[in-house]
Amino acid sequence: MSRPDRTIILDARALSRALQRMAVEVLELAHGTDRLVLIGIQRRGVELADRIARLIEKDAAVVPRGALDITLYRDDLETVGPKPVIGETRIPGDLAGKHVVIVDDVLYTGRTVRAALDELADFGRPERISLCVLVDRGGRELPIQPDIVGTKVKVSDGERVDVLVEELDGRDEVDLVRTR
Amino acid sequence: MTAALGKDLVGLERLSPDQIRLILDTAEPFKEVSERPIKKVPALRGKTIVNLFFEASTRTRISFEFAEKRLSADTVNVAASGSAVQKGETLVDTARNLEAMRIDMVVIRHPSSGAAEFLGNRIRSNVVSAGDGKHEHPTQALLDLLTIRDKHGKIAGLRVCLVGDVLHSRVARSNIWGLSKLGAEVGVCGPDTLMPRGIEDLGVCRFRRIEEAIEWADVLNVLRLQLERMEMGFIPSVREYYRVFGVTLERLEKASRPLTIMHPGPMNRGVEIDSRVADGPHSVILDQVTNGVAVRMAVLYLLAGGRPELADAAKRGGTE
Numbered sequence: 079m080s081r082p083d084r085t086i087i088l089d090a091r092a093l094s095r096a097l098q099r100m101a102v103e104v105l106e107l108a109h110g111t112d113r114l115v116l117i118g119i120q121r122r123g124v125e126l127a128d129r130i131a132r133l134i135e136k137d138a139a140v141v142p143r144g145a146l147d148i149t150l151y152r153d154d155l156e157t158v159g160p161k162p163v164i165g166e167t168r169i170p171g172d173l174a175g176k177h178v179v180i181v182d183d184v185l186y187t188g189r190t191v192r193a194a195l196d197e198l199a200d201f202g203r204p205e206r207i208s209l210c211v212l213v214d215r216g217g218r219e220l221p222i223q224p225d226i227v228g229t230k231v232k233v234s235d236g237e238r239v240d241v242l243v244e245e246l247d248g249r250d251e252v253d254l255v256r257t258r
Numbered sequence: 259m260t261a262a263l264g265k266d267l268v269g270l271e272r273l274s275p276d277q278i279r280l281i282l283d284t285a286e287p288f289k290e291v292s293e294r295p296i297k298k299v300p301a302l303r304g305k306t307i308v309n310l311f312f313e314a315s316t317r318t319r320i321s322f323e324f325a326e327k328r329l330s331a332d333t334v335n336v337a338a339s340g341s342a343v344q345k346g347e348t349l350v351d352t353a354r355n356l357e358a359m360r361i362d363m364v365v366i367r368h369p370s371s372g373a374a375e376f377l378g379n380r381i382r383s384n385v386v387s388a389g390d391g392k393h394e395h396p397t398q399a400l401l402d403l404l405t406i407r408d409k410h411g412k413i414a415g416l417r418v419c420l421v422g423d424v425l426h427s428r429v430a431r432s433n434i435w436g437l438s439k440l441g442a443e444v445g446v447c448g449p450d451t452l453m454p455r456g457i458e459d460l461g462v463c464r465f466r467r468i469e470e471a472i473e474w475a476d477v478l479n480v481l482r483l484q485l486e487r488m489e490m491g492f493i494p495s496v497r498e499y500y501r502v503f504g505v506t507l508e509r510l511e512k513a514s515r516p517l518t519i520m521h522p523g524p525m526n527r528g529v530e531i532d533s534r535v536a537d538g539p540h541s542v543i544l545d546q547v548t549n550g551v552a553v554r555m556a557v558l559y560l561l562a563g564g565r566p567e568l569a570d571a572a573k574r575g576g577t578e
Contacts, residue, residue, distance in 0.1 A: 161560055
């Protein structure tokens with residue numbers, strides 16, 4: 079399975095355990111589901127938010143969830159070569175008074191989260207916004223920190239983190255990939 | 259991802275099917291932006307766009323302006339009347355003077371065919387055609403394509419008939435290119451005097467009777483009959499035109515299945531189209547207008563920026 083340029087950080091079982099733990103932490107952080115809204119960042123954050131929501135729903139009420147595509151809020155649109163295909167943005171109802179938990183696969187520079195915060199602000203004024211990521215790979219360029227982390231990975235120059243999810247990639251796995 | 263649009267959009271004739279699909283797919287998420295409480299995204303913040311209209315236009319100009327504003331671009335409208343154009347300035351001089359004020363894009367409507375391409379070849383800014391002479395009206399055809407795709411879930415294999423003054427219509431020309439590139443069958447129907455010679459060479463079916471067109475088509479795109487055509491002798495009278503070619507409820511009711519009805523506007527009710535048809539359950543005329551904003555946002559977004567030298571510099575690790 080694992081070629082020399084691809085090291086598995088989390089296999090399917092470890093990823094499932096990580097999500098389970100993250101779901102518990104989300105519930106604790108939000109003090110239950112009353113005001114909780116999970117918003118996944120396109121694309122894999124949406125799948126992860128959905129998984130976490132379903133885990134919470136096993137023993138609690140239905141969790142409203144949404145999707146956010148931050149492409150149009152990027153600070154580097156000038157520099158992206160071919161324009162990225164824009165995914166769906168879907169916000170469940172009014173965010174006022176809600177505790178929004180942003181879910182993404184990998185936290186790196188923090189620029190995606192910065193864009194997501196700007197975009198959410200255009201949809202309303204949540205009471206609180208938290209950040210939940212599957213992988214924190216370090217390398218921040220902005221003062222942004224996650225509230226809930228699945229796993230931390232030290233990533234060197236010339237390496238990349240790939241998050242694979244069943245729904246899009248056919249299997250659940252987190253890999254460290256050597257790019258050169 | 260490989261189907262970038264290049265610098266200008268002057269027509270659909272030279273776009274590949276993939277490029278057309280890219281625009282339609284990009285328009286999809288922009289529809290949602292117009293439904294937000296704050297109908298605006300910062301994608302084109304700091305870009306300056308000039309809407310240079312040498313012909314009267316309400317719908318197209320407003321649609322472009324909404325698209326620009328919802329992308330956070332700064333916009334200026336220049337109309338031919340009341341500008342230096344009236345004092346004899348050439349098109350290129352007008353555009354170069356605007357460029358000297360550091361603009362990024364020009365949306366141009368012009369009575370001469372080829373004006374948009376002519377301008378695009380002479381200035382650095384991106385140029386988007388909002389209709390040039392009898393040549394093309396690319397964003398109108400793109401919004402028509404998007405509306406057809408929304409309604410039918412596909413374009414390939416559908417039969418779309420353009421009804422009316424095909425001879426003078428840039429909307430018809432752009433539609434013929436776009437529809438055939440995406441695999442639709444295209445028909446045309448109208449009086450002989452308003453049909454370009456050799457139209458069949460573009461691969462379209464020619465219908466001489468509206469009843470035949472209705473029996474054949476899944477979609478009718480009813481073109482506006484410009485009333486000055488009557489004075490110029492192309493048609494005997496407006497009433498005669500309506501009697502022979504008008505898209506009426508009675509005619510549509512004879513068809514074996516309901517047809518989707520489109521019109522690029524502004525409509526002449528009771529001339530090319532029956533009011534009961536325009537306002538009927540199968541009319542998507544107002545959906546076309548809604549989609550127009552999304553399609554224009556997509557075009558502006560895809561053309562703007564994209565400086566390749568910066569793209570390379572930005573490619574440093576991370577899937578973020």
